[in-house]
Amino acid sequence: MANALIAGAFPTVAAWRxxxxxxxxxxxxxxxxxxxxxxxxxxxxxxxxxxxxALHADNDRLA
Incomplete structure (x- = not known):
């Protein structure tokens, strides 16, 4: 969705500046x-x- 918005806005913004x-x-x-x-x-x-x-230890602590 974000890619579609960026692709759609690019020509307009590029035409402006x-x-x-x-x-x-x-x-x-x-x-x-x-x-x-x-x-x-x-x-x-x-x-x-x-x-x-270390990453698993952080996840265990948060759960």
Whole structure:
């Protein structure tokens, strides 16, 4: 549904300002980078088994 809305709005927004859709895309990428930096745990160098165990421990605690 969201893809259909974006695909439908793109020609209108691009006709209004040719760079506007790409500025919006860049803003979403910056937002994604901030969210990942703040809320996702660091996993570099960790084994998959330890990551899976940590994720399951969080799910068990929430249930």
């Amino acid at each position: 040719p760079g506007a859709p790409f500025v919006g895309f860049a803003a979403m990428m910056v937002l994604q980078m901030v969210v990942v930096a703040l809320f996702y745990p660091e996993t570099m160098g960790a084994r998959l088994e330890s990551i899976a165990k």
